[in-house]
Amino acid sequence: MDALSEDLELLPSTRRALRHRIAVAQSEGRTPSLVAAVSRGGELVWEGSATSVAGHGPDGDVQYRIGSITKTFTAVLVLRLRDEGLLDLSDPLGRHLPGTAADGVTIAQLLAHTGGLAAETPGEWWERSSAALRPGLDEVLGEEPFRHAPGRVFHYSNPGYTLLGSLVEALRGKPWEEVLRAEVLEPLGLDRTSGEPRAPHAGGWAVHPWADLMTPEPAEDLGVMASAGQLWSTPRDLARFADFLLRGDERVLSAASVREMRAPAATAAPGTVEGGYGLGLQLSDVGGRRLVGHGGSLPGFVAGLWLSEDEDLAAVVLSNCTSGVSASTVATDLIGIVADAEPRFPxxxxxxxxxxxxPLELAGLWYWGTAAHVLRLRADGSLELAPAGTSGRAARFRAEPDGSWTGLTGYYAGETLRAVRRGDGTPSHLDLGSFVFTREPYDPEAPVPGGTDPQGWRGIG
Structure with missing residues (x-):
């Protein structure tokens, strides 16, 4: 993905719209520079930049600090540990990293920011002060680490992801960044992503709110909190990482595991800017389009990485200012520009x-009680079950080796659908999480829960 794909090349009008959007973002956001990239179908199809230095625009290989997008990388490492059988997401943290004030919080709760921990550390603003003030987890958590009961509400927590980084170190016996490089960055070819900046890289700036003046921001090493926001990266590397988050890579995480990361795990509270959270990924609905990704910020930098599974699109925006431009908003706008101008071909x-x-004998009408449903068989081995002409619960199902199907969407996500057959092999009914679907409404020949009236259907009077 280092070179723009000719096969997926965007139309000139689309490229101009993308250039215009980042030019407006740089101008109105009053940021020294802004660089962006768009990938489609797993290929880099556009990159651009806008800058205050004439003739010196950054390209897709320039590093910027990405802040909390780092959390998504940390979540990948935790899912790898789970997939290897070294932990379960329902495990309390103390089973693997004992001795912290958060021993009873589960790993899943930390991943989804539902552990109830404080958003920030006690003491000085951690992003702009020396890591020596927080040498260990006791200093990161403080004497009163909880703001909510674990598992009750979504509450974004930087200390929570610090704990996850320490968990990785405890189970791997190596520093977090060393594990990240060996297990994620190198396999995916992300050689321009690192804990410390590597030339060429942008410097971080603060822009005066009421005058066109700037001052440099300090670039603090985050120390033990590195797993919550330390990384530097480039648009090209992050576009490749976004493709991994859509498709998976067996060298790192399977498609099923990255799909699990993208699934909703926590609902944000009303009035907050977040739209929900998966496992290391933020969720958003923009103009009716479901997006997943993550934003990031540290003094001097803002970043956004967002993707649309339905459109097979991803956009990355990085900028070197403390505030003034929303990188996530610009990134989601770039997705919208491409998706609206050049809709994905089915x-x-x-x-x-x-x-x-x-199994053609399963296709067609089935009844849950008196509600008619249509079952459709797809050539990829999946099936769809949906109400026939009325509103209700629809779902897609994935075929399993034992002949059953597992729900992928909606109310039946994770539930098992089985075709129950008679002695002669013909289908009697469908069993879906204890619900019985029959070929006729309340079929007396099927095991309808509660049975059926022996007089059958009849009129009034």
Whole structure:
């Protein structure tokens, strides 16, 4: 993805709209520089920059600090530990990292910011002060680490992701950044992502709110809190990382595990800017388009990485100012520009292969009580179950090796659907999480819970 893909090249009008959007963001946000990239179908299709220095615009290989996008990398490391069987997300932290004031908080709660921990550390503003003030987890958590009961509400917590980084170190026996490089950065080819800046990199600036003047921001090493916001990266590296978050990579995490990261795990409170949270990923709905990603900020820098699974699009925006421009807003706007101007072509419809066994006897109408549903079989082995002409619970299901299907969406996500057959092999009914779907409404020949009236259907009077 280092070179722009010719096969997916954007139209000149789309490229101009993208350039215009970042030019407006740089001008109105009064930021020294802003650099952006867009990928589609897993390929880098556009990159651009806007800068206050004439003739010296940064390109997609210039490092900026990415702040809390670091948390997504940390979440990937934790999911790897889970997939290796070294922990369960329901485990209390103290089982693997004992001795902290958060021993009873589960790993899943830390990943989803539902552990109840404070948003920030006690003492001085940690992003702009020496890490020597917080040499260990006791100083990060403080004497009163909780603001809410664990598991009750979403409350964004930087200390929570500090704990997750320490968890990685405890189970791997190596520093967090060393583990990250070996297990994520190197396999994915992210050689311009690092804990310390590597040339070429941008300097961080604060812009005066009422005058066109600037002052440099300090670039503090975060110490034990590195796993919450330390990283520097480039638009090209983050575009590649976004592609991984859409597709997975068996060398790092499977497609199923990154799909789990993208799934809602916490709902944000009304009145907050967050739209919800998965496992290391923020969730948002922009103009009816479901997006996942993460924003980031540290003094002197703002960053945004967002992606649309439905459009197979991702956008990255990085800028070197403390405030004034919302990198996440610009990134989601870039996705919208491409998606609206050049909608994704759907995958071609394809029939089953002639060699495949197709359970055609399951297709068609089924009834849950008296509610009619249609079951459709797809050539990829999945199936869809949806109400027939009325509102209700619809879901897609993934085929499993044992002949069952697992729900992927909606009310039935994670639930198992099985076709129950008679002795002669013909389908009797569908069992979906204890719900019985029959070929006729309240079929007397099927095991309808509660049974059916022996007189059957009849009129009044």
């Amino acid at each position: 995958e071609p419809w394809r029939p089953f292969r002639a060699s495949e066994a197709v």
